[in-house]
Amino acid sequence: LQTGTMQQARRMLNALHPAEIAHLLESMPPAQRELVWELVDPEYDGEVLLHLGDEVRQSLIQGMDAEELIQAAHSLDVDDLADLIQDLPHAVLQETLEGMDKQRRQRLEAILSYPEDSAGGLMDTDTVTVRADVTLDVVLRYLRLRGALPDLTDKLIVVNRYDKFLGLLALSALLTQDPEHTVAEVMDGASAGIPAETPAHEVAKMFEDHDLISAPVVNDAGVLLGRITIDDVVDVIREQADHSVMGRAGLSEDEDIFAPVIRSSRRRAVWLGINLATAFLASWVIGLFEYTIQRSVALAVLMPIVASMGGIAGSQTLTLVVRGLALDQVNRGNLRWIFSKEIAVGAINGLLWALVVALIALIWFDSLRIGVIIAVAMIINLFAAAVVGVTLPPLLRRFGVDPAIAGSVILTTFTDVIGYASFLGLATVVLFGL
Amino acid sequence: LQTGTMQQARRMLNALHPAEIAHLLESMPPAQRELVWELVDPEYDGEVLLHLGDEVRQSLIQGMDAEELIQAAHSLDVDDLADLIQDLPHAVLQETLEGMDKQRRQRLEAILSYPEDSAGGLMDTDTVTVRADVTLDVVLRYLRLRGALPDLTDKLIVVNRYDKFLGLLALSALLTQDPEHTVAEVMDGASAGIPAETPAHEVAKMFEDHDLISAPVVNDAGVLLGRITIDDVVDVIREQADHSVMGRAGLSEDEDIFAPVIRSSRRRAVWLGINLATAFLASWVIGLFEYTIQRSVALAVLMPIVASMGGIAGSQTLTLVVRGLALDQVNRGNLRWIFSKEIAVGAINGLLWALVVALIALIWFDSLRIGVIIAVAMIINLFAAAVVGVTLPPLLRRFGVDPAIAGSVILTTFTDVIGYASFLGLATVVLFGL
Numbered sequence: 001l002q003t004g005t006m007q008q009a010r011r012m013l014n015a016l017h018p019a020e021i022a023h024l025l026e027s028m029p030p031a032q033r034e035l036v037w038e039l040v041d042p043e044y045d046g047e048v049l050l051h052l053g054d055e056v057r058q059s060l061i062q063g064m065d066a067e068e069l070i071q072a073a074h075s076l077d078v079d080d081l082a083d084l085i086q087d088l089p090h091a092v093l094q095e096t097l098e099g100m101d102k103q104r105r106q107r108l109e110a111i112l113s114y115p116e117d118s119a120g121g122l123m124d125t126d127t128v129t130v131r132a133d134v135t136l137d138v139v140l141r142y143l144r145l146r147g148a149l150p151d152l153t154d155k156l157i158v159v160n161r162y163d164k165f166l167g168l169l170a171l172s173a174l175l176t177q178d179p180e181h182t183v184a185e186v187m188d189g190a191s192a193g194i195p196a197e198t199p200a201h202e203v204a205k206m207f208e209d210h211d212l213i214s215a216p217v218v219n220d221a222g223v224l225l226g227r228i229t230i231d232d233v234v235d236v237i238r239e240q241a242d243h244s245v246m247g248r249a250g251l252s253e254d255e256d257i258f259a260p261v262i263r264s265s266r267r268r269a270v271w272l273g274i275n276l277a278t279a280f281l282a283s284w285v286i287g288l289f290e291y292t293i294q295r296s297v298a299l300a301v302l303m304p305i306v307a308s309m310g311g312i313a314g315s316q317t318l319t320l321v322v323r324g325l326a327l328d329q330v331n332r333g334n335l336r337w338i339f340s341k342e343i344a345v346g347a348i349n350g351l352l353w354a355l356v357v358a359l360i361a362l363i364w365f366d367s368l369r370i371g372v373i374i375a376v377a378m379i380i381n382l383f384a385a386a387v388v389g390v391t392l393p394p395l396l397r398r399f400g401v402d403p404a405i406a407g408s409v410i411l412t413t414f415t416d417v418i419g420y421a422s423f424l425g426l427a428t429v430v431l432f433g434l
Numbered sequence: 435l436q437t438g439t440m441q442q443a444r445r446m447l448n449a450l451h452p453a454e455i456a457h458l459l460e461s462m463p464p465a466q467r468e469l470v471w472e473l474v475d476p477e478y479d480g481e482v483l484l485h486l487g488d489e490v491r492q493s494l495i496q497g498m499d500a501e502e503l504i505q506a507a508h509s510l511d512v513d514d515l516a517d518l519i520q521d522l523p524h525a526v527l528q529e530t531l532e533g534m535d536k537q538r539r540q541r542l543e544a545i546l547s548y549p550e551d552s553a554g555g556l557m558d559t560d561t562v563t564v565r566a567d568v569t570l571d572v573v574l575r576y577l578r579l580r581g582a583l584p585d586l587t588d589k590l591i592v593v594n595r596y597d598k599f600l601g602l603l604a605l606s607a608l609l610t611q612d613p614e615h616t617v618a619e620v621m622d623g624a625s626a627g628i629p630a631e632t633p634a635h636e637v638a639k640m641f642e643d644h645d646l647i648s649a650p651v652v653n654d655a656g657v658l659l660g661r662i663t664i665d666d667v668v669d670v671i672r673e674q675a676d677h678s679v680m681g682r683a684g685l686s687e688d689e690d691i692f693a694p695v696i697r698s699s700r701r702r703a704v705w706l707g708i709n710l711a712t713a714f715l716a717s718w719v720i721g722l723f724e725y726t727i728q729r730s731v732a733l734a735v736l737m738p739i740v741a742s743m744g745g746i747a748g749s750q751t752l753t754l755v756v757r758g759l760a761l762d763q764v765n766r767g768n769l770r771w772i773f774s775k776e777i778a779v780g781a782i783n784g785l786l787w788a789l790v791v792a793l794i795a796l797i798w799f800d801s802l803r804i805g806v807i808i809a810v811a812m813i814i815n816l817f818a819a820a821v822v823g824v825t826l827p828p829l830l831r832r833f834g835v836d837p838a839i840a841g842s843v844i845l846t847t848f849t850d851v852i853g854y855a856s857f858l859g860l861a862t863v864v865l866f867g868l
Binding site: 020029146151171175176207209211213233240244245250255265269276287293300304305312315320321323324341353 | 461577581583586587588605606611641663667672675676692696699702710716720727728734738743746755757762765771775778782786791794
């Protein structure tokens with residue numbers, strides 16, 4: 001009976017698309033995951049591994065023997081294999097490369113010679129090319145002889161005899177135009193190939209702006225190297241998005257939600273440690289005013305409000321600017337405009353909420369002076385938050401630091417320190433004239 | 435001379451793709467933006483408006499007169515018009531509808547009858563259909579007669595005489611298979627149509643999992659209603675991503691970085707107000723322990739550390755769970771597993787950093803008791819952070835609240851209150867035996 005149920009489960013599982021199997025595996029705790037992974041048909045292993053997040057993929061690869069891995073590698077397209085290759089153990093990689101025919105190995109090497117997050121790293125080398133001087137009728141007969149086209153082929157690539165890229169011939173043009181026309185007459189010769197060094201996020205933008213399904217990749221000399229397809233671009237967009245969301249909490253976009261406790265704890269400890277350091281910095285600032293607090297405990301009660309409002313206002317500005325940078329909306333030319341605007345917004349909201357906070361503080365502690373102090377401190381901190389929120393992201397970027405990850409920690413360090421220092425500093429001067 | 439330069443700018447601008455013009459407009463302060471918008475050729479107005487974020491689009495529409503808007507609306511495909519329609523003034527909408535031929539109006543009404551974020555709302559009704567019993571040769575001749583195919587057509591849709599969906603005929607199959615075969619023999623009859631009520635995020639997942647370019651949309655009876663294309667799916671993915679990032683800072687995903695100061699200030703004031711309320715709640719908790727703080731100011735110095743570490747640890751858990759929910763990785767079956775794991779991670783990091791903090795506090799204030807108090811409070815708060823981080827997102831979702839927006843405000847309210855209360859409460863008991 002047990003075996004029968006297993007057989008049925010195996011059949012149901014392998015009827016799914018590899019991406020769906022990958023999704024199922026990612027939604028399972030480790031013990032269950034390994035059990036289900038055993039049931040996956042070895043011929044799908046490669047495809048499933050490809051659709052998994054880095055972390056889950058690595059943990060499953062660790063449990064596979066060399067033979068299974070080599071088989072999985074051989075079942076993949078060259079561009080997919082290029083994505084997987086850095087996760088394979090060295091011995092497996094060696095044997096996989098040796099087992100490949102020369103053409104396949106050359107293609108793989110071509111892809112691997114470009115950074116993973118460039119057009120060259122995203123491309124597949126499996127292109128269907130035609131010459132410009134033949135008629136559509138010849139192309140139609142050629143395709144019929146050739147048989148099946150690679151997935152996501154919406155156009156053929158027109159090249160000369162030296163493989164130089166000339167233009168694109170859409171399948172729909174092939175189907176609707178007069179077969180007596182030559183390729184040169186019908187092709188789209190206006191669109192250029194994507195240079196292999198183009199960063200992945202720019203490729204994604206091109207695909208989005210021009211509603212592309214596939215696009216040719218060329219080298220400096222205009223020679224066709226391969227093509228990028230929309231499925232890989234969608235992965236880039238998804239990863240960018242995950243990176244922004246997860247990075248802000250100090251997590252990797254490939255984080256496995258079912259990762260073992262020890263591994264998760266270790267990784268998160270680093271982030272907590274960084275934040276602890278900044279928290280101690282804020283405490284040290286507060287410590288400078290111990291004497292003031294002792295004489296008016298109301299200050300200790302109210303001080304987190306100033307710090308927290310600065311953090312919130314600053315993170316709004318920061319989020320806008322970081323996204324603007326990622327979308328290339330923010331540049332040198334308009335940064336000054338954004339700066340003025342954010343300062344103005346900070347000032348208006350600073351004044352508004354300073355008034356509200358002052359009123360509440362006045363009523364709560366029956367002290368006009370404390371009300372005025374917290375109001376002024378709030379205005380200072382919201383002003384500082386706007387300044388830091390606008391200037392920090394371009395600055396971090398210039399130093400090669402990712403503002404989506406480091407931005408909010410650094411910002412809140414500033415707003416905490418400035419918030420506590422301005423509030424307690426003002427109080428020291430005003431209340432005790434020190 | 436001035437006019438000559440303008441003419442040149444106009445030519446350069448209108449040589450761009452509408453999506454690129456939109457991007458340019460979004461990267462400009464209002465004054466410049468209006469100037470450039472004036473230069474855009476009216477025949478591109480509709481397409482450009484379509485590619486703009488909601489906020490920028492609305493501001494430009496406000497400056498257009500009825501005639502320009504009606505012209506822009508007429509230049510658009512029906513599915514694109516459906517996206518724009520809610521931003522049009524009532525009079526313009528009325529006139530646009532009256533100026534449409536009956537077929538176009540019916541198509542528009544079909545799309546508008548479904549929610550914007552469903553398969554029906556995403557679909558275009560401009561499909562190319564063929565019958566199952568004809569030969570490929572007949573289809574080829576039909577296409578040549580028909581002329582150009584709609585953009586992003588990678589397959590024809592096979593229907594019966596009642597428009598019931600039967601299967602898909604890929605253009606590549608049409609080009610590579612024997613023309614004597616019938617459509618029925620060659621078509622992919624296994625894939626089902628997408629029901630019109632399917633939520634947009636599920637549609638996006640289908641496209642990602644199966645690497646689709648287009649997919650048919652059907653009603654309950656299996657009758658073909660239209661098709662969804664990958665460009666609209668990419669927009670859905672991009673919007674989902676923006677929503678997660680911007681929502682966390684209380685911003686809309688359509689926020690215009692160059693919005694006027696007053697409008698930006700008003701919108702952000704709401705978020706700051708909500709956060710001010712939670713900050714006062716935390717202050718009120720601190721206020722309960724005024725007497726304790728007065729007797730040991732070291733507590734005021736150290737208390738933000740406990741609160742802030744809880745917030746950081748909690749937001750890591752929250753971010754993971756919110757993303758897991760969005761990707762359907764988290765469900766009832768595995769929530770308990772995630773809960774146990776996050777508690778364990780919280781406990782380990784709680785212990786680790788409690789020790790570090792206790793040591794620093796001991797050295798700084800030369801008091802073992804304060805060291806022990808802060809250590810215990812940290813462990814309590816990191817434990818609470820894990821509990822709230824895991825349970826809050828599914829709970830919010832059940833009550834129809836978006837955890838990506840409300841999650842982090844509510845979480846930090848908890849971690850602040852629990853952090854201050856546990857640290858100051860313990861101190862009151864231990865130090866002063868109250």
